[in-house]
Amino acid sequence: MSDMKKIATRDSYGATLVELGKIDKRIVVMDADLAGSTKSGMFGKEFPDRFFNCGIAEENMIGVAAGLSTMGLIPFVSTFAMFAVCRPYEQIRNSVGYPHLNVKICASHGGISVGADGASHQCCEDFALMRTIPQMLVMCPSDDIEARQMVKAAYKYNGPVYIRLARAATPVYHDENYQFEVGKGEIVSDGSDVAIIANGIVLPEVVKAAEILKAEGISARVINMGTIKPIDKDLVIAAAKECGKIITVEEHTIIGGLGEAVCSVLAENYPAPVKRLGINDVYGYSAEAEELMQAFGLCADNISATAKDFVKR
Numbered sequence: 001m002s003d004m005k006k007i008a009t010r011d012s013y014g015a016t017l018v019e020l021g022k023i024d025k026r027i028v029v030m031d032a033d034l035a036g037s038t039k040s041g042m043f044g045k046e047f048p049d050r051f052f053n054c055g056i057a058e059e060n061m062i063g064v065a066a067g068l069s070t071m072g073l074i075p076f077v078s079t080f081a082m083f084a085v086c087r088p089y090e091q092i093r094n095s096v097g098y099p100h101l102n103v104k105i106c107a108s109h110g111g112i113s114v115g116a117d118g119a120s121h122q123c124c125e126d127f128a129l130m131r132t133i134p135q136m137l138v139m140c141p142s143d144d145i146e147a148r149q150m151v152k153a154a155y156k157y158n159g160p161v162y163i164r165l166a167r168a169a170t171p172v173y174h175d176e177n178y179q180f181e182v183g184k185g186e187i188v189s190d191g192s193d194v195a196i197i198a199n200g201i202v203l204p205e206v207v208k209a210a211e212i213l214k215a216e217g218i219s220a221r222v223i224n225m226g227t228i229k230p231i232d233k234d235l236v237i238a239a240a241k242e243c244g245k246i247i248t249v250e251e252h253t254i255i256g257g258l259g260e261a262v263c264s265v266l267a268e269n270y271p272a273p274v275k276r277l278g279i280n281d282v283y284g285y286s287a288e289a290e291e292l293m294q295a296f297g298l299c300a301d302n303i304s305a306t307a308k309d310f311v312k313r
Contacts (some may be wrong), residue, residue: 006170010108012147013165014039017076018046025050026072027155030065032058032079038108038165042080049238062091066137074155077103081110081123083165089129096160097133103161104154105130105278110140111251112296113201114277115278118286124279128256130162131229136302137182138229140164142203145174146226152255153182159312163184168289173204185232191219194311195239197262198249199225205293206249208300209307216304218311228258240272247275247307253289254278275310277303 021027021043028050035041035053054061057080063074084107096103108268112122130138136155141147148167154161189210198206203224210220221243223235239246248259259276266272277297284292293299
């Protein structure tokens with residue numbers, strides 16, 4: 001995987017906005033003074049009359065997006081995940097979610113891989129918060145191809161959407177034949193001893209972990225769960241039935257995120273042992289992204305060691 005081309009999904013987002021903007025004049029884009037970092041500025045450069053810098057006033061930006069959607073426009077809202085979700089949560093709940101408006105919140109710089117900006121900018125709670133909004137579609141792409149298709153799916157979806165995008169460049173392992181489908185997971189590699197379910201920037205590390213396990217005689221099924229809500233229940237249940245044990249890996253707190261979504265499905269349908277890997281009820285801190293991923297165990301060596309111990313138990 002090291003020789004694969006790497007692209008940050010925030011770049012994929014910006015490029016896809018431009019593509020969509022050319023075919024639908026209803027699309028408008030808003031940013032909270034971070035357009036260069038979120039890559040929404042690519043749209044602003046191409047369509048300045050449909051781009052609005054709302055400044056560092058995220059609550060107001062959500063309200064503006066809600067209003068524009070009632071006029072038949074399709075607003076895409078961009079800023080860092082911390083400021084897209086945590087700061088304007090009330091406005092998202094009451095002004096977008098409650099009336100079920102067609103607003104797309106596409107947040108970059110999610111998780112600890114934001115790096116040196118530290119705990120104040122490392123949003124590891126966004127999946128949990130957005131999952132609690134009734135009928136909010138929640139997604140997180142793993143590479144450039146999936147990100148582009150996910151943004152297009154959000155455009156076609158009639159209702160509120162949240163997408164987390166990454167700051168760091170990640171390997172592009174999908175090809176152009178890949179077809180993303182809302183609410184459906186993807187079996188990246190098959191196995192029968194344990195299933196490892198992940199998404200986003202950690203997925204390449206999970207794939208590496210599966211390769212390490214294979215060399216030690218352990219067969220791991222790797223599942224990319226790009227849609228966190230609604231989660232692919234059938235794929236989760238099948239993994240439990242066929243593999244027996246499941247590990248979830250996410251660049252998010254283990255409280256309320258992908259791991260708990262998987263556990264909820266299994267508790268109600270097919271109870272099975274689950275081990276959750278993620279941020280363990282702590283804040284991040286300032287360091288380089290790679291150092292943080294290692295420190296929090298979101299790396300191939302720790303994932304494979306955890307899986308090996310889990311299978312043997």
